[in-house]
Amino acid sequence: MNLGGALAIWRRDMLVLRRSIFSEMIAVLAYPLTIYLAFGIGMQGYIGLVEGVPYGLFIAPGLITMTAVNAAYNESVWSLWFHRRVQFTIESYRVTPISPSEIIIAKIFSGFSHGLVKGLVVALVIFAITPFRFPLTTLAAYLAFLIPGSAFFSCAGVICGTLLDKPETIGRVEAVLIIPLIFMSGLFFPLSSYPPGVAPFIRLLPTTALFEGARQAMVVGSFSVPYCGYLCLSALLTFTAAVLIFRKKLAE
Amino acid sequence: MTDVEQQCYIPLDMLTPSDKTPQQTLNPDTAIIVRAVSKRYGALTALDSFDLEVGRGELFALLGPNGAGKTTLIRILTTLMRPTAGEAFVCGLDTAVQGREIRRLIGVVPQENSLDRYLTARENLELHARLHAMEPKKYRARIDEMLELFGLAGRQHDFPDTFSGGMQRRLVVARALIHEPDVLFLDEPTTGLDPQSRRTVWDYIRSIAGKMTIFLTTHYLEEAEQLCERVAIMDHGRLIAMGSSAELKAGLTGGATYEIEFAEGSEHFGEVLRKMSCVEKLEISGRAVKVHLESWECLAEVVSALNGAELRRISLKEKTLEEVFISLTGERVRE
Numbered sequence: 001m002n003l004g005g006a007l008a009i010w011r012r013d014m015l016v017l018r019r020s021i022f023s024e025m026i027a028v029l030a031y032p033l034t035i036y037l038a039f040g041i042g043m044q045g046y047i048g049l050v051e052g053v054p055y056g057l058f059i060a061p062g063l064i065t066m067t068a069v070n071a072a073y074n075e076s077v078w079s080l081w082f083h084r085r086v087q088f089t090i091e092s093y094r095v096t097p098i099s100p101s102e103i104i105i106a107k108i109f110s111g112f113s114h115g116l117v118k119g120l121v122v123a124l125v126i127f128a129i130t131p132f133r134f135p136l137t138t139l140a141a142y143l144a145f146l147i148p149g150s151a152f153f154s155c156a157g158v159i160c161g162t163l164l165d166k167p168e169t170i171g172r173v174e175a176v177l178i179i180p181l182i183f184m185s186g187l188f189f190p191l192s193s194y195p196p197g198v199a200p201f202i203r204l205l206p207t208t209a210l211f212e213g214a215r216q217a218m219v220v221g222s223f224s225v226p227y228c229g230y231l232c233l234s235a236l237l238t239f240t241a242a243v244l245i246f247r248k249k250l251a252e
Numbered sequence: 253m254t255d256v257e258q259q260c261y262i263p264l265d266m267l268t269p270s271d272k273t274p275q276q277t278l279n280p281d282t283a284i285i286v287r288a289v290s291k292r293y294g295a296l297t298a299l300d301s302f303d304l305e306v307g308r309g310e311l312f313a314l315l316g317p318n319g320a321g322k323t324t325l326i327r328i329l330t331t332l333m334r335p336t337a338g339e340a341f342v343c344g345l346d347t348a349v350q351g352r353e354i355r356r357l358i359g360v361v362p363q364e365n366s367l368d369r370y371l372t373a374r375e376n377l378e379l380h381a382r383l384h385a386m387e388p389k390k391y392r393a394r395i396d397e398m399l400e401l402f403g404l405a406g407r408q409h410d411f412p413d414t415f416s417g418g419m420q421r422r423l424v425v426a427r428a429l430i431h432e433p434d435v436l437f438l439d440e441p442t443t444g445l446d447p448q449s450r451r452t453v454w455d456y457i458r459s460i461a462g463k464m465t466i467f468l469t470t471h472y473l474e475e476a477e478q479l480c481e482r483v484a485i486m487d488h489g490r491l492i493a494m495g496s497s498a499e500l501k502a503g504l505t506g507g508a509t510y511e512i513e514f515a516e517g518s519e520h521f522g523e524v525l526r527k528m529s530c531v532e533k534l535e536i537s538g539r540a541v542k543v544h545l546e547s548w549e550c551l552a553e554v555v556s557a558l559n560g561a562e563l564r565r566i567s568l569k570e571k572t573l574e575e576v577f578i579s580l581t582g583e584r585v586r587e
Contacts (some may be wrong), residue, residue, distance in 0.1 A: 008382035016370045088366035092427075095330050095360040096383035097352045249336070 005098025009106030068119025076111030076157025140215035149210035155238035206234035208229030283465035289338035300489035313476035358427035418449025515562035
């Protein structure tokens with residue numbers, strides 16, 4: 001497959017991101033920082049330590065990760081929906097000599113890039129306003145989770161943006177699937193809080209592998225190979241599903 | 253071999269054996285071949301055993317009421333959709349298996365503008381040049397040329413949202429031409445444009461006629477008549493008539509309409525004519541009487557009946573393509 005077409009579309013998306021980055025950042029920063037201020041700082045005095053670390057530190061990696069994967073999902077789902085249903089640009093790409101797979105790869109990488117950029121900005125702000133510091137050596141381990149995690153959510157966004165024709169349905173999917181997937185995976189509390197009968201199911205969620213693995217990497221400095229492997233496998237399966245679904249939808 | 257033939261023709265030795273089709277050896281002068289193409293959506297048949305051939309370098313118009321199947325046919329020819337049955341070839345390439353090769357050779361102006369509102373006019377063109385794998389040096393010069401040609405050079409750094417409908421449409425046409433296609437598909441290219449913008453697009457289409465094959469669908473019959481050498485009319489997924497505008501009009505059966513202008517007494521003579529058996533329909537408008545006769549042979553009888561009238565003019569009213577279209581597709585509004 002020639003990826004020149006995918007690169008052209010990705011460059012287009014990055015150009016648009018560059019133009020809107022400052023206006024977007026207000027919205028990108030507002031949500032995680034509000035949560036951080038409310039829970040991390042507000043509740044810290046009541047909660048104290050969680051699994052041996054201050055509560056503010058416990059949730060910080062999760063908030064950075066949440067920002068990144070939310071951005072990846074949102075960019076993919078809305079971009080694909082908008083270009084398919086409103087602007088009809090997907091149609092204009094399709095009459096050029098590029099394949100549907102190239103279009104979808106471009107959109108997945110664009111979502112992924114959005115996630116990384118926005119996650120990085122939130123990380124910088126959290127580091128700037130808190131005393132928490134992470135050794136640089138843990139960064140590589142953290143990215144080993146963040147990268148497949150963002151890819152997983154970007155692919156999920158592409159699937160939703162391909163299948164869902166109405167914007168209100170996209171909002172509903174986010175409310176009943178994406179947000180619960182993120183919040184149930186131990187973003188604000190340790191998995192040990194779950195009843196023993198529920199915990200094994202929660203551990204099966206790819207988001208648990210993402211948030212738990214990322215936290216362990218950043219806070220504890222350990223690297224969970226099973227979590228990382230499971231997350232990469234989930235991202236790969238979602239990628240395959242996204243490509244197949246997009247191709248099938250276009251064929252219709 | 254003409255310029256167009258050189259562009260559209262793909263030497264057989266450049267193709268793999270599986271790429272070769274009978275059309276490349278049988279009909280090298282044909283840009284578009286549609287053979288028994290059908291497209292069904294469940295119970296709905298959008299195209300029904302449709303056959304068509306368009307010559308290389310030809311300016312061809314496809315007319316039909318809403319839902320006739322025009323856009324479905326364009327989508328099949330531009331490889332956006334597969335037919336349920338039949339086969340279609342563009343520049344000798346099979347739409348079923350050589351989509352990428354076909355898309356290198358075609359330009360498409362869709363019904364919707366499909367411009368990227370987050371990119372400037374120039375960036376829209378650059379993106380499409382990159383999607384066609386054009387070299388930056390080549391596409392920069394070509395974009396300058398197209399922007400100049402379509403009168404958009406002064407607005408190249410503006411976003412399409414700030415453009416008038418006519419300018420947006422011109423930008424879409426420029427985008428379709430950026431890679432110098434051999435076959436240009438125009439799906440209702442002037443819908444919604446004011447007369448001035450429409451004429452600008454027409455002028456450009458005329459200027460490129462002969463340099464590439466142009467396949468046009470339109471609701472504006474005047475557009476087809478003015479621009480195209482050959483016109484096809486389709487309805488309910490089937491081809492129902494094809495030929496030059498003059499041939500189609502000549503094929504329209506029925507009587508003849510004459511306009512008779514009187515110096516005075518149009519009301520009186522109008523009533524005289526109304527009583528004649530060969531007069532099917534009559535309208536009086538001031539000094540003029542428009543009279544529709546059963547056949548042109550009745551004219552002598554009409555002239556005799558007007559003995560004593562002071563006539564200024566008797567003229568035959570030309571049949572229009574619209575009359576041909578309505579007579580073939582009916583007057584009922586389609587849903």
